[in-house]
Amino acid sequence: MTIAGATTYTTPSELEFTMARVFDAPRELVFEAFTSPEHLPHWMLGPDGWTMTVCEIDLRPGGTWRFAWRRDDGSEMELSGEYREVVPPERVVQTESWGGGWPQTLNTLTLIEEDGRTTMTQTILFPSEQARDAALKTGMKDGASMSFDRLASYLESLS
Amino acid sequence: MASDTLSTTFAALADPTRRAILARLIEGAATVKELSEPFAMSGPAVSKHLRVLERAGLISRGRQAQWRPCRLEARPLKEVADWAEDYRSFWDASYDRLDDYLQQLKEKER
Numbered sequence: 001m002t003i004a005g006a007t008t009y010t011t012p013s014e015l016e017f018t019m020a021r022v023f024d025a026p027r028e029l030v031f032e033a034f035t036s037p038e039h040l041p042h043w044m045l046g047p048d049g050w051t052m053t054v055c056e057i058d059l060r061p062g063g064t065w066r067f068a069w070r071r072d073d074g075s076e077m078e079l080s081g082e083y084r085e086v087v088p089p090e091r092v093v094q095t096e097s098w099g100g101g102w103p104q105t106l107n108t109l110t111l112i113e114e115d116g117r118t119t120m121t122q123t124i125l126f127p128s129e130q131a132r133d134a135a136l137k138t139g140m141k142d143g144a145s146m147s148f149d150r151l152a153s154y155l156e157s158l159s
Numbered sequence: 160m161a162s163d164t165l166s167t168t169f170a171a172l173a174d175p176t177r178r179a180i181l182a183r184l185i186e187g188a189a190t191v192k193e194l195s196e197p198f199a200m201s202g203p204a205v206s207k208h209l210r211v212l213e214r215a216g217l218i219s220r221g222r223q224a225q226w227r228p229c230r231l232e233a234r235p236l237k238e239v240a241d242w243a244e245d246y247r248s249f250w251d252a253s254y255d256r257l258d259d260y261l262q263q264l265k266e267k268e269r
């Protein structure tokens with residue numbers, strides 16, 4: 001169960017990463033907040049100190065988007081991608097690239113409304129289509145494969 | 160952010176056999192022969208995966224020609240974990256702000 005004000009992070013499959021959160025607002029409004037250049041620069045800013053300097057959105061299948069941020073110390077960050085599916089006010093599928101050698105992800109946003117509250121789910125599929133296809137083809141045989149959860153607990157022991 | 164390194168790490172981690180090899184190496188160093196056994200795979204097939212892991216810096220191999228034990232190298236895995244941590248803190252902060260922003264929008268609509 002997802003509660004308002006807390007983000008739940010899960011790994012539904014070996015290559016997926018999901019963020020879920022409940023917002024106390026109807027989904028038309030949440031959809032607007034996620035897809036409109038009028039709203040995004042007000043909240044999609046990460047930790048304090050970042051300003052959104054570019055927010056270009058062409059919200060239709062095949063349309064592109066580009067976001068850029070600058071921090072008060074001068075460092076910059078940029079994200080871009082292409083919309084694959086746009087179904088207001090419930091679903092958006094888009095690619096996301098961080099540039100350089102970064103793997104492109106496929107992100108699915110879904111919004112479900114109940115009693116005036118909206119459950120948002122963002123699923124990030126990574127690292128790349130080739131990698132995902134390779135993984136699907138090979139399958140998760142023998143139970144010998146290492147789950148990201150196990151990897152994560154190992155990594156925690158290192159830090 | 161060292162995105163090239165991360166990309167290589169992700170690509171190496173995308174294969175379930177390679178993840179299984181890393182899982183085995185968490186328990187300690189192992190030879191190619193020991194690594195081949197659980198996978199019903201030939202030595203050369205396992206060696207191919209090991210080369211990918213070695214190029215990604217995820218493992219290192221001993222020097223002795225015949226007995227080249229493979230060892231897990233933690234640093235690239237740590238980079239992936241750090242990236243995941245940054246990602247989470249970005250979205251946690253953004254969603255907290257969105258909570259407040261949505262309340263402002265709702266009040267405006269009233």
